[in-house]
Amino acid sequence: MNRPSTALLTDHYELTMLQAALRGGTAGRRCVFEVFARRLPPGRRYGVVAGTGRLLDALEAFAFTDDELAALDAVVDDATLAVLRDWRFTGSIWGYAEGECYVPGSPLLVVEGTFAEAVLLETLALSVLNHDCAVAAAASRMTAAAGARPCIEMGSRRTHEQAAVAAARAAYVAGFASTSNLEAGRRYPIPTAGTAAHAFTLLHDDEEAAFAAQVASLGAGTTLLVDTYDVEVAVRTAVRVAGPGLGAVRLDSGDLLVQAHQVRRLLDELGATATRILVTSDLDEHAIAALAAAPVDGYGVGTSLVTGSGAPTAGLVYKMAAREGADGRLVGVAKNSADKVGVAGRKWAMRRSGPDGTDVAELVGVGPGRAPAPGERELLVELVRAGEVVGREPLDDARERHAKARAALPDQATQLSRGEPCLPTVYEEHR
Amino acid sequence: MNRPSTALLTDHYELTMLQAALRGGTAGRRCVFEVFARRLPPGRRYGVVAGTGRLLDALEAFAFTDDELAALDAVVDDATLAVLRDWRFTGSIWGYAEGECYVPGSPLLVVEGTFAEAVLLETLALSVLNHDCAVAAAASRMTAAAGARPCIEMGSRRTHEQAAVAAARAAYVAGFASTSNLEAGRRYPIPTAGTAAHAFTLLHDDEEAAFAAQVASLGAGTTLLVDTYDVEVAVRTAVRVAGPGLGAVRLDSGDLLVQAHQVRRLLDELGATATRILVTSDLDEHAIAALAAAPVDGYGVGTSLVTGSGAPTAGLVYKMAAREGADGRLVGVAKNSADKVGVAGRKWAMRRSGPDGTDVAELVGVGPGRAPAPGERELLVELVRAGEVVGREPLDDARERHAKARAALPDQATQLSRGEPCLPTVYEEHR
Structure with missing residues (x-):
């Protein structure tokens, strides 16, 4: 498939940071970057992972051809252009499976690679996930409110023409029955209606x-x-x-x-x-x-859906959690300034359920992790292994996963009133 | 230029309406559709036209190739597919020039063509304009607040990856100095920074x-x-x-x-x-x-900009204002239901200024229009003439137009507090 390159759907500073790191000798340091939400949008009780499949497609199309290199001629130096010409993501990525629910601190994506590899993916990964998760979170509240009645996605006209296609996809993951968007019907196995x-x-x-x-x-x-x-x-x-x-x-x-x-x-x-x-x-x-x-008998939903019903972006960030030190071992790192304090170190995550199968907590730990105890399930799945996409799945799997994951949340999760995250995020001690 | 077709970035019902109109013999009726805002987002004092250049590009790429026709096989019948194969917009489009300001009722776009031509453009036209105008309106408030200090667009990570490129463009029209988005720097003459x-x-x-x-x-x-x-x-x-x-x-x-x-x-x-x-x-x-x-000395703006600072869509609609009757003459038409009443008939628009050059009113009339009086200027410019794009212009022209148009608005226009539209929309009698 001859997809256009996605490599310029990124920010200027990622390229200049790469240049500086190449010059300084740190570009090859192994790093772990993580995507997470510091908080949910005001009043929301859970978030919904969506966009994972799109991100994997975009990652495979991330390459610097002659066209991209020509466009970067005035941005970075020749040494950096030469590195970009051969650039390929050879690292590994784990993530919450598409359709899964999340809360603040959930490590939705864990990217491991050299700094040169991982730093360039920041904007693209966040664009895809921030948009699609925002739409899916709104969609999930709508389908929960609609119960057995079908919801039809009709919001294309109220959002960017390509965002509309992604919005239809995210809504479908979160339980919408169909979409009015014909391109979404061509690109994905989503029924169209009108x-x-x-x-x-x-x-x-x-x-x-x-x-x-x-x-x-x-x-x-x-x-x-x-x-x-x-x-x-x-x-x-x-x-x-x-x-x-x-x-x-x-x-x-x-x-x-x-x-x-x-x-x-x-x-x-x-x-x-x-x-x-x-x-x-x-x-x-x-x-x-x-x-x-x-x-x-059915609801056609437009504007509110594609604009995230008051929360048009999921507010996810992409932060360095660990990097190789001079001795070759990974060191946990985090920003430590006024109002944005991170948790250093690479995370693992599990969801704990009670005896009746209802979820009770999001467990997040730093380090290699541990085996799940009874009532616990691991949340991170392998998406990319040594540069190869291994986590692709049919869209309906994500849709079914979401229905199941939402059903397992505590009852208050689907209350529409403003509330707190429906699961506490429990940080486990480093083991 | 081999651009991918934009013809499926539209809604299912436009195609089935076309099918029904073809069968019923009304598809060839000449129609006028108009894009306008019933109201501005709560508290906003003016809107900003953006996306016109993108819409003209998208219109030129609107064609049904074998790929699109195959995707529509289950949506419409063979007679409709045959019409789509030869579909081409041969009508004419007028619009407010890009960068111009607007208020409720301003006819931002006037599309004249057969029903078969004009009905298919609804979703695409609205997607482009609703997104880009929303970002530009927020951007304009920001650059007004920043005064002489530069604003840098840095919001790519908080919106869909392609919407990000359009957002950078809309922000530039509304006075932003630069963008972090590298694709925007490649596609448009916008400086990138980081x-x-x-x-x-x-x-x-x-x-x-x-x-x-x-x-x-x-x-x-x-x-x-x-x-x-x-x-x-x-x-x-x-x-x-x-x-x-x-x-x-x-x-x-x-x-x-x-x-x-x-x-x-x-x-x-x-x-x-x-x-x-x-x-x-x-x-x-x-x-x-x-x-x-x-x-x-400068502001880097992200989330608020790309999400329209509380108003992520401009709320523009695309409505039929007139259509050919049985006698071949245009008849003004409008929906007339509970809470959405339209003004029938094809519109013209002018902006009236007072003796000091400050704008005082938006004049909107129905019919062929009249010559502008002293202190009045016409707002609709020709964008497409008999299917040919004639309204393309350098992006910097739109940027300069916006600076000038905003400066001519009454002082209260750029107050950030919640207020009413800064110009009254005055409907003139039919002449």
Whole structure:
């Protein structure tokens, strides 16, 4: 596959740091960098890992061809350009499996390689994970609130055109049933879906003509948009045109709670008892929850989903945790300034469950780790071994993992009110 | 240039609406779609147009090749696939020039073409504009708050990896001086810049060794990061290593206001009177404004910028304003439901200034428009004429236009407190 290089999706300073380290003789020092969240977005109870599969793809496409080297000509010196020409990540990466949940301090990604290798991945790894985790975390709250009712991802128009494709993917990991984004449907095994826009109704001389054209072409199983003018009139027209076998109607404005009840009653009166009601219109997890008792059959979610429902970035950081010292052994390191103190040393992580299978704690330790005790499971899986991607998996595996991981969290995890992380992060002593 | 097709960066329903319109005989009706904001994000006083150049590029790459058609095989019928194979936008587009300011109701983009042409552009146009305008609006508030001090865009790691490149571009339009994003530096004429990360200091056996390596490789004009351990110690070390010609120091944590004063005094004491102070650490426009009286020489801005500083999407919509009727004449149309009422008919727009050159109103009218009176200027420029892009311009033109447009707004426009749109939108009667 001839993918465009991802090597310039990174920050200027990573290249100049490489240059300085090459000149100073430290570029070959073995290092461990880790990705983690210092805190969750305000009020959130858990985070969701997403983007891992995309990151592995991006890593394989990270190479400096003539084009990239030409662009860096004014950024770094010739010695650095020569190193970049042969640059290849030969290190190893472990991470929380995609779809897994996390809390502050969870070491979501552990990157081991030379400084020259690992420092260049900072921006790309964070871009992918910060975006995709933010969307997945919002999506997970929405699908939890929706229960058995399907959520459809419809946010492409409210975010960058390529971010939209990644957002559809992250939402699917977190339980969304489908997406409106056609590129996401091409690139990933995600079903695509759609209804009709007000423009389609407005294009026609009247609503009946619009509905008739849609049904003639797409069948009675289609979803008709019934709020361009008067909802009651539109529902009557819809059933008259499509018959009682009409697939669904969509409501996109007004008081959805009241309207859903009115429309359900009307559909039932008209004999369209199996016609579903799909609602859209600036829904977020709170609006979805508020409609739980309404006769709604599905939620189309846009803006809130793709913007992380108030938390558009996951706030993950990529920090050096250890590096080789003069004696060749790894030394734990951490920034130690005013308000950003790190935990030095390479981490391991396990999740501990109680006797009923409900999770009770996130265990994070420094050092080589230990075997899991009963009720504990290891969280870091191998993603890249000596430069080779070994952690690729079908997207549905991540989706199933998320459903399982969320179900194992304590009950308060899926409460929508503002709260604390649902699991304490327990740091174990170095062993 | 062999760009990948952008045709699937769109929503499923646009394709099925096309199918239904083809079958119903309405796909060839001439239509006018418009992009506008119903409202600005809460408290904002103006919006900023950005992304126009990117949208024109994306439009030229909008084509259905065999790959796209294969992906749509299960979405639409064969008759629609045949139409898509030959699909080409042959209509015309007008828009507010890139960098221009806007308020609610401003017709930012006016797309005229057949339904088949114009309906397919909805998602792509909105994705580009909603993202780029959101970033530019935040950036404009930041550069206004920073005054003559440069702002550096450093947010790539907090947003999707391709959105990051677009964000750097939008920030530049709105007055940012440079970006850390190397791909943005390759793709656009934007200077790239960078300092060093804490990891670089931690890589070394001590801070002095790190600073010495950086200065040896990058020269004394480099920017040294001085908050990995103790700021005062680091500043003394920095000047000892680099000499009083040290370019700059960066502060990334703690109370930046207090520290900036302390560091300035110390630098001056050490004779490094020309060494600049660059601050970073979750800055937004309010933090920048709060540092106005501090001895700070530049701002590095990340998260807040790329996430639109609380408004990660501009909330622009793409609505049908007029379409051909049975008699071949354009008829104004608009949705007329519960809480989303549109203004029917194709719009024109002008900005009116008072005698001192300060803008006083946004004039929006329906119909063919009229000649501008003294103190009025037309806002819509031609971007695409009969399918050919005619509105491409150098990025610096957009940047200069923004500086000028913002300067002409009433004084309260750049107040950071929550307020109303700085210009009233005055709808003129149809002429």
